[in-house]
Amino acid sequence: MPVLRSRVIPPTKPEIEPLKHPANKIEPATPARTWDTTRPASSGDDDGGDAGRKRKLDVSENLLGLEGGDREGFLNLRSGKKVIKRIGETDGGNSVDGKEKEKGKEKMDFEEVRMLREVSKDGVDVDKLDIKQNADGSCNEKRRRRFGREEKGKAKLIDEHSTVNGSEFINLDLELGTKHSEENVGSVSEPRKEQRVDKKSSVRLSESRMEQFRDIARQNASKFAYFNVEENHLSDDNERLVVADGEVEREIEDWPGPFSTAMKIVRDREKKLNGGQRIGSLDPKKKSNSSILWIPRKGQRQGPKLIIPSLKELSMKILVQNADAITSLEHVPDALRHKLSFMLCDSRQMNSHFLNLLFSGSPTEIRLRDCSWLTEQEFTKAFVSCDTKNLTVLQLDRCGRCMPDYILLSTLASSLNSLPSLTTLSICGACRISDVGFKALVTSAPALRSINLSQCSLLSSTSVDILADKLGSFIQELYINDCQSLNAMLILPALRKLKHLEVLSVAGIETVTDEFVRGFVYACGHNMKELILTDCVKLTDFSLKVIAETCPRLCTLDLSNLYKLTDFGIGYLANGCQAIQTLKLCRNAFSDEAIAAFLETAGEPLKELSLNNVRKVADNTALSLAKRSNKLVNLDLSWCRNLSDEALGLIVDSCLSLRMLKLFGCSQITNAFLDGHSNPDVQIIGLKMSPVLEHIKVPDFHEGPLHYSSVLSSL
Amino acid sequence: MKKEDTVKLISAEGFEFVISKEAAMVSQTIRNMLTSPGGFAETEHGEVTFPEISTTILEKICQYFYWSLQYSRGKETDFHIEPELTLELMMAANYLHT
Numbered sequence: 001m002p003v004l005r006s007r008v009i010p011p012t013k014p015e016i017e018p019l020k021h022p023a024n025k026i027e028p029a030t031p032a033r034t035w036d037t038t039r040p041a042s043s044g045d046d047d048g049g050d051a052g053r054k055r056k057l058d059v060s061e062n063l064l065g066l067e068g069g070d071r072e073g074f075l076n077l078r079s080g081k082k083v084i085k086r087i088g089e090t091d092g093g094n095s096v097d098g099k100e101k102e103k104g105k106e107k108m109d110f111e112e113v114r115m116l117r118e119v120s121k122d123g124v125d126v127d128k129l130d131i132k133q134n135a136d137g138s139c140n141e142k143r144r145r146r147f148g149r150e151e152k153g154k155a156k157l158i159d160e161h162s163t164v165n166g167s168e169f170i171n172l173d174l175e176l177g178t179k180h181s182e183e184n185v186g187s188v189s190e191p192r193k194e195q196r197v198d199k200k201s202s203v204r205l206s207e208s209r210m211e212q213f214r215d216i217a218r219q220n221a222s223k224f225a226y227f228n229v230e231e232n233h234l235s236d237d238n239e240r241l242v243v244a245d246g247e248v249e250r251e252i253e254d255w256p257g258p259f260s261t262a263m264k265i266v267r268d269r270e271k272k273l274n275g276g277q278r279i280g281s282l283d284p285k286k287k288s289n290s291s292i293l294w295i296p297r298k299g300q301r302q303g304p305k306l307i308i309p310s311l312k313e314l315s316m317k318i319l320v321q322n323a324d325a326i327t328s329l330e331h332v333p334d335a336l337r338h339k340l341s342f343m344l345c346d347s348r349q350m351n352s353h354f355l356n357l358l359f360s361g362s363p364t365e366i367r368l369r370d371c372s373w374l375t376e377q378e379f380t381k382a383f384v385s386c387d388t389k390n391l392t393v394l395q396l397d398r399c400g401r402c403m404p405d406y407i408l409l410s411t412l413a414s415s416l417n418s419l420p421s422l423t424t425l426s427i428c429g430a431c432r433i434s435d436v437g438f439k440a441l442v443t444s445a446p447a448l449r450s451i452n453l454s455q456c457s458l459l460s461s462t463s464v465d466i467l468a469d470k471l472g473s474f475i476q477e478l479y480i481n482d483c484q485s486l487n488a489m490l491i492l493p494a495l496r497k498l499k500h501l502e503v504l505s506v507a508g509i510e511t512v513t514d515e516f517v518r519g520f521v522y523a524c525g526h527n528m529k530e531l532i533l534t535d536c537v538k539l540t541d542f543s544l545k546v547i548a549e550t551c552p553r554l555c556t557l558d559l560s561n562l563y564k565l566t567d568f569g570i571g572y573l574a575n576g577c578q579a580i581q582t583l584k585l586c587r588n589a590f591s592d593e594a595i596a597a598f599l600e601t602a603g604e605p606l607k608e609l610s611l612n613n614v615r616k617v618a619d620n621t622a623l624s625l626a627k628r629s630n631k632l633v634n635l636d637l638s639w640c641r642n643l644s645d646e647a648l649g650l651i652v653d654s655c656l657s658l659r660m661l662k663l664f665g666c667s668q669i670t671n672a673f674l675d676g677h678s679n680p681d682v683q684i685i686g687l688k689m690s691p692v693l694e695h696i697k698v699p700d701f702h703e704g705p706l707h708y709s710s711v712l713s714s715l
Numbered sequence: 716m717k718k719e720d721t722v723k724l725i726s727a728e729g730f731e732f733v734i735s736k737e738a739a740m741v742s743q744t745i746r747n748m749l750t751s752p753g754g755f756a757e758t759e760h761g762e763v764t765f766p767e768i769s770t771t772i773l774e775k776i777c778q779y780f781y782w783s784l785q786y787s788r789g790k791e792t793d794f795h796i797e798p799e800l801t802l803e804l805m806m807a808a809n810y811l812h813t
Contacts, residue, residue, distance in 0.1 A: 306786075306787060308783050308786050308787055309794075310808065310813060311776065311779045311804065311805075311808035311811075311813050312805055312808040312809050312813070314794060314796060315796055315800075315801040315802075315804045315805040315808060316801075316805055318796055318798055318801045319801045319802060319805060322798050322801070325798065326802060331806070332802070332805075332806060333806070333809065335809075336805060336806065336809055
């Protein structure tokens with residue numbers, strides 16, 4: 001069915017001549033088309049500009065039933081559209097779909113064209129194709145791509161670099177307003193004949209095209225100035241996924257769904273605001289770019305609400321100071337025990353006396369957030385005296401020093417079923433545990449539902465296999481942050497078995513790729529409530545697309561430091577995951593409008609939002625936050641230097657649930673905001689000399705063993 | 716103090732502490748007991764019994780209530796707690812949400 005172009009290329013001159021005439025009949029309506037028709041007839045050289053001509057040649061030679069009119073169809077454009085230089089393969093003469101890349105020898109960075117093609121016979125509507133210049137090869141599969149029509153005014157982010165060897169597409173953004181970008185997809189090189197043109201943005205283009213390309217070059221120059229070692233290895237990695245099911249890529253605003261509507265609203269709003277006079281400027285001398293209207297409160301504020309120390313806190317402080325004098329923790333509820341041990345560990349006053357108190361009797365929950373002071377002997381002694389039959393939660397974080405394999409085998413895993421009720425286990429930092437010890441641990445805790453193995457650097461994929469085999473149908477929470485010996489693709493088959501998984505954290509594992517995310521969420525996405533993908537820098541918009549499609553119940557998402565994500569990713573998320581309550585963005589490259597549109601679409605349930613170092617955040621986001629985020633409690637706008645006093649004032653005065661606002665690095669904020677906002681409950685951290693450590697998230701001591709389900713829920 | 720403005724808190728040993736309602740309301744638990752619609756005996760008689768809280772602890776708690784009212788009016792002093800009481804006091808305070 002697919003006709004390979006390569007077999008029908010007649011490069012001979014005479015044939016070209018007659019073909020040119022039909023093409024010449026077409027009157028171009030856009031500048032780009034003049035390019036096509038002004039091309040000189042000299043052929044023979046497979047120069048870049050001849051692509052279209054060659055294509056037409058091809059089509060006619062293919063005898064696919066295309067008439068002359070078809071060829072005309074190449075250039076028969078609707079007004080206002082841009083020409084696409086090349087067409088893909090033809091499909092039964094009906095429409096051209098699929099896409100082919102040229103096997104260019106050079107970088108084809110700055111060229112993006114679109115083509116409209118009209119089907120002559122049926123009068124079927126035009127397929128608009130987008131063909132990218134690809135340095136490497138051409139795609140074997142046919143793909144139908146439809147693209148948005150009209151130009152809007154904004155440029156989209158371009159994130160892709162191109163390399164000669166990399167099989168990538170380049171997302172370009174023409175300043176003139178054609179917005180287009182696409183996900184990274186892999187392409188399979190197809191051997192092409194030499195005559196296949198080498199599309200360069202070279203000689204034959206008209207001036208307007210050249211200007212476009214220059215603009216593109218200007219835009220992209222800064223990107224290429226930053227050298228990223230990883231980019232050179234892209235071809236080896238299986239990152240670029242082939243969108244095999246013929247999906248189409250559209251511009252954001254032509255997507256179905258609420259995100260595109262929101263984008264339009266945001267843009268219109270911005271135009272309206274910017275079109276008017278500058279308002280809301282507090283200090284006429286100060287150069288304020290904000291067009292937000294916010295009037296600070298006049299007069300003295302009462303001052304922050306007086307916080308009366310509670311009796312519980314007072315007594316706890318004294319207890320912590322005199323911890324050695326405590327003789328028994330009997331009848332003390334678990335939440336208070338956790339709080340005490342938390343405060344003791346923080347002040348480094350934790351010792352084996354208190355540890356023995358915690359372990360004595362038949363405890364139900366033990367949480368120690370720092371066991372780095374603990375020696376092997378002390379731990380063994382304390383544990384031996386512990387009756388573990390009721391233990392449901394055990395947290396021994398940073399226990400690397402005291403927990404090698406042999407200690408594990410003699411304490412926690414001393415016998416089969418030695419931890420019969422254990423639901424939640426956390427052994428962060430147990431860097432001396434190997435697969436052997438882990439296997440014993442898993443067999444001794446048959447009721448385990450939540451396990452935290454962060455920084456257990458010796459565990460390999462064998463351990464994950466064992467976990468999946470023994471506990472695969474029960475595990476609901478898995479944290480494997482920074483486990484350096486785990487390779488994402490190797491553990492993927494095991495992870496896919498965890499059908500009830502609700503929380504997965506793979507922060508810091510660099511081998512996590514789009515392929516991994518896709519494979520995982522297709523199997524387990526329906527239950528996922530929390531995904532932590534911090535520092536998995538290889539991820540692209542494709543991951544967000546599949547997450548949005550498969551994880552409707554997602555409550556928490558952490559995308560910190562994923563610099564490859566673009567506005568399209570946020571768009572997918574807004575359309576797909578409408579229940580997100582905690583969203584952590586840090587150092588992402590999203591634009592102001594995209595974040596604002598996300599808030600408009602899916603921002604209602606948000607309770608915690610971090611836009612730390614998302615530098616482009618500005619007035620649009622502020623307006624959307626003020627409008628939508630009624631439930632927002634925690635907001636981090638550190639390093640967002642485009643936010644003015646007015647913008648922050650509006651946010652703080654409108655988000656009535658807001659209790660904590662972080663503004664580290666926002667040197668542009670003045671007292672006009674700090675003294676002028678009217679929200680008495682919000683705590684602003686990071687500007688003045690306020691105690692900084694108080695804002696660090698303290699765990700909820702009343703939380704149960706599992707974050708999102710109750711333990712009793714039957715699986 | 717008029718009777719309507721006071722509340723009686725009864726310890727495990729049967730000691731009765733009569734304090735003003737405003738002071739008792741510092742404890743969220745007592746506040747809920749006294750103000751919730753539902754016809755609780757506590758609401759009607761103005762008496763709350765705490766069978767788990769001993770007398771010394773309850774006395775300290777009442778002292779805390781008055782200290783807290785003073786603090787909110789601006790007089791910020793230290794509230795001293797004897798170390799032997801702290802464990803039980805903490806548990807009672809946790810129960811009383813204060």
